[in-house]
Amino acid sequence: MGSTVAALAPQFDDAAQQREASRLGIWIFLATEVLFFGVLFAAYTITRVHDPAAFAAGSRLTNVTLASINTAVLLTSSLTMALGVLAAQSGSRRATVGWLSLTVALGISFLAIKGIEYRIDYLEHLIPTVNFLYTGAQAGRVELFFYLYFVITGIHALHVLIGVVVISVMAVFASKGAFNSDYFTPVDVTGLYWHLVDIIWLFVYPMLYLVRS
Amino acid sequence: MNQQPVAALRTYVISWCALLALLALTLGSAYVPLGWLNTVINLTISITQAAIVLLFSMHLRFAHPTLRVVAGSGFFGIAILIALSLSDVLTR
Numbered sequence: 001m002g003s004t005v006a007a008l009a010p011q012f013d014d015a016a017q018q019r020e021a022s023r024l025g026i027w028i029f030l031a032t033e034v035l036f037f038g039v040l041f042a043a044y045t046i047t048r049v050h051d052p053a054a055f056a057a058g059s060r061l062t063n064v065t066l067a068s069i070n071t072a073v074l075l076t077s078s079l080t081m082a083l084g085v086l087a088a089q090s091g092s093r094r095a096t097v098g099w100l101s102l103t104v105a106l107g108i109s110f111l112a113i114k115g116i117e118y119r120i121d122y123l124e125h126l127i128p129t130v131n132f133l134y135t136g137a138q139a140g141r142v143e144l145f146f147y148l149y150f151v152i153t154g155i156h157a158l159h160v161l162i163g164v165v166v167i168s169v170m171a172v173f174a175s176k177g178a179f180n181s182d183y184f185t186p187v188d189v190t191g192l193y194w195h196l197v198d199i200i201w202l203f204v205y206p207m208l209y210l211v212r213s
Numbered sequence: 214m215n216q217q218p219v220a221a222l223r224t225y226v227i228s229w230c231a232l233l234a235l236l237a238l239t240l241g242s243a244y245v246p247l248g249w250l251n252t253v254i255n256l257t258i259s260i261t262q263a264a265i266v267l268l269f270s271m272h273l274r275f276a277h278p279t280l281r282v283v284a285g286s287g288f289f290g291i292a293i294l295i296a297l298s299l300s301d302v303l304t305r
Contacts, residue, residue, distance in 0.1 A: 027283045034287030042295045046302050068240050079229040082270050195270045202262045206255035210243035
C-alpha cells in the first residue's frame with residue numbers, strides 16, 4: 001500500500017506542500033474540537049460561578065490520586081507519540097511501531113484507570129440518575145457538578161478511545177513500511193490529535209479534581 | 214518538524230519533564246488554602262502546560278502564521294464565549 005498512498009497528489013508542488021495542507025486541515029478540525037469542549041467548559045464556568053461551595057464539595061468527592069496518575073500517564077503518552085512521529089519521519093520502521101504501541105498501551109492504561117475511577121464513583125453513589133445519593137447541603141448543585149463531571153470526562157475518554165484505535169491502525173501501517181521521510185503525514189496528524197486530547201485533559205484535571213478550598 | 218531529530222528529541226524530553234513538574238505544582242497548590250487564588254494558580258499552570266504542548270509537541274513554534282491563526286481560532290472562540298457569558302452572569 002506504501003506506493004499508492006505515498007504518491008504526491010497532482011494538486012501539490014512537492015511533499016512539503018502536501019504535508020502543510022494536511023496540517024492545516026487537521027488544525028481546522030482541532031479548532032472545532034476546542035470549541036466542542038469549550039461549550040462544556042463554559043457551562044462548567046457559569047454553573048461554578050453560581051455556586052462555588054457546591055462545586056468544591058463535589059470536587060472533594062472525586063478521586064484525585066487516580067486522576068493525578070492518569071494525568072502523568074497521558075503526558076507520558078504524548079511524549080511517546082511525539083517520539084513515534086519522529087521515528088516515522090526518520091523512516092525507522094521498528095522504532096515507529098514500538099513508540100506507537102507504547103502510546104496505545106498508555107492510552108489503554110488511561111482508560112482502565114478511568115474505569116476504576118467510575119467504578120469507585122458507582123460504589124460511592126455519585127452517578128446522577130443512576131444511584132446519586134448525597135445528603136449534604138446543596139445536594140442538587142453537587143449533583144449538577146457530577147453531571148458535568150461525567151459528561152466532560154466521558155466525552156474526553158471517548159476521544160482517548162478514538163485516539164487509541166487510530167494510533168493502533170497507524171502502528172499496523174508502519175509495520176508494513178507505509179511511512180518514510182517523504183511520507184509520514186498520517187502519523188504526524190494523528191499525533192496532533194493525540195496532543196490536543198492531552199491539552200483538553202490538562203484543563204479538565206484542575207477543573208474537576210482540584211477544587212479543594 | 215524543522216528541527217534535527219536529536220534536537221527534537223531533547224526538546225520533547227525537556228517538555229515532558231516540565232509538564233510533570235507543573236503537574237506536581239498544580240496538585241500541591243490545590244492543598245494550600247488560598248481561596249480564589251487557587252483557581253487562578255491552577256488555571257495559569259494549565260495554560261502554561263497547554264502552551265508547552267502547543268509550541269513544542271505540536272510544533273506551532275515553527276509553524277506558518279496561517280496555521281497559528283487557525284490553531285488559535287478555537288481558543289479565541291472559547292475566550293469570547295466564556296467572557297461574554299460571564300459578563301451576563303456576573304452582573305445580574
